[in-house]
Amino acid sequence: MANLLGLVLLSFTITSIFMVPFIDLLFFLKRKYENIEVTGRDLSKLPIHNQLMKADINTPSGGGILLILVLAIFSLLYNVLVAFPDPATLKILLFTLVSFGAIGFVDDVRWILTKRKGKILGLPRPVIFICQIALALAIGSLLYFSIGLNNVYISGLGNFVIGWGYIPLAAFVIVSFANAYNISDGLDGLSTGLLAICLLALLALASAYLNLTLAVFVGIWLGSLFSFLYFNVYPARIFLGDAGAFAFGATLAVVGLLTGKILALAIIGGMYGVIVASSLLQILSKKFLHRKILPVAPIHMYFKYIGWEEPKVVLRFWLAGAIFAIFGLWLALISK
Numbered sequence: 230m231a232n233l234l235g236l237v238l239l240s241f242t243i244t245s246i247f248m249v250p251f252i253d254l255l256f257f258l259k260r261k262y263e264n265i266e267v268t269g270r271d272l273s274k275l276p277i278h279n280q281l282m283k284a285d286i287n288t289p290s291g292g293g294i295l296l297i298l299v300l301a302i303f304s305l306l307y308n309v310l311v312a313f314p315d316p317a318t319l320k321i322l323l324f325t326l327v328s329f330g331a332i333g334f335v336d337d338v339r340w341i342l343t344k345r346k347g348k349i350l351g352l353p354r355p356v357i358f359i360c361q362i363a364l365a366l367a368i369g370s371l372l373y374f375s376i377g378l379n380n381v382y383i384s385g386l387g388n389f390v391i392g393w394g395y396i397p398l399a400a401f402v403i404v405s406f407a408n409a410y411n412i413s414d415g416l417d418g419l420s421t422g423l424l425a426i427c428l429l430a431l432l433a434l435a436s437a438y439l440n441l442t443l444a445v446f447v448g449i450w451l452g453s454l455f456s457f458l459y460f461n462v463y464p465a466r467i468f469l470g471d472a473g474a475f476a477f478g479a480t481l482a483v484v485g486l487l488t489g490k491i492l493a494l495a496i497i498g499g500m501y502g503v504i505v506a507s508s509l510l511q512i513l514s515k516k517f518l519h520r521k522i523l524p525v526a527p528i529h530m531y532f533k534y535i536g537w538e539e540p541k542v543v544l545r546f547w548l549a550g551a552i553f554a555i556f557g558l559w560l561a562l563i564s565k
Contacts, residue, residue, distance in 0.1 A: 236445060248292075259289045288466065289468070315440075320375075332360050410477055421458045430554035511526035
């Protein structure tokens with residue numbers, strides 16, 4: 230435990246050293262490449278979501294790039310100097326982190342370099358989704374063939390061996406968490422704080438099952454995340470961006486899958502489910518009912534719309550996330 234806490238502190242320190250210069254670099258790139266005409270525009274004609282986000286227009290995005298680098302390089306160095314007990318698990322985690330981060334990285338770079346007159350010309354969403362599905366199926370195959378995961382355990386119902394069916398199930402979970410995390414990344418500190426809460430629960434679960442590889446990886450991740458959260462809370466100096474959102478959402482899903490507790494993972498990350506469900510209901514309502522259920526979605530933007538202060542929304546979502554995490558952890562441990 231002492232070594233694990235030391236890794237958290239070391240990761241925090243390393244990320245903190247590079248964070249300020251990285252923020253300065255992003256500000257430099259933003260000033261150099263972006264050409265957004267805001268002055269004189271009638272903001273009332275923008276969509277409600279964009280109006281609510283107008284205060285963040287000058288905050289740079291892309292902080293996830295640094296966190297991915299720190300987590301990947303630190304993990305590899307630890308593996309060289311100390312060695313992870315389960316190299317196959319580490320390879321899957323790093324592959325997930327880097328591959329999903331690469332999808333978002335391409336989108337982040339194009340977002341910066343091609344943003345003109347308020348129009349965002351990133352990667353087409355169908356292309357992103359197809360790439361995510363392909364990568365998730367590859368990761369699900371690695372979990373099935375390399376790790377041997379082929380079952381789903383549900384407390385109270387028992388263990389269900391599903392064989393090859395595990396691959397599409399794992400892919401669904403990975404893609405769902407990647408996009409749910411991205412949707413939740415709308416208010417200062419919201420998605421990062423919820424992720425830290427989920428990781429603390431999964432760290433406790435990995436420690437309870439003596440899974441040292443998962444525990445060390447999550448510990449390094451938490452240290453870098455705490456450093457980023459310092460700069461991401463209200464008023465944010467930096468946003469995560471698609472690279473970090475896709476990478477962290479997918480990797481969170483893989484960490485949960487590696488614990489063997491899919492139901493616990495769904496509950497621990499329950500607030501992400503609430504957020505993405507609100508967006509899905511809004512989409513379905515507009516498509517089939519031809520009207521909106523809420524003035525704006527996802528749900529955290531609705532609370533901001535009705536007048537809640539941003540820190541109030543974030544803190545209350547963190548509290549709800551903590552309750553979900555405690556319940557999911559309790560459910561996983563009683564079925565140990």
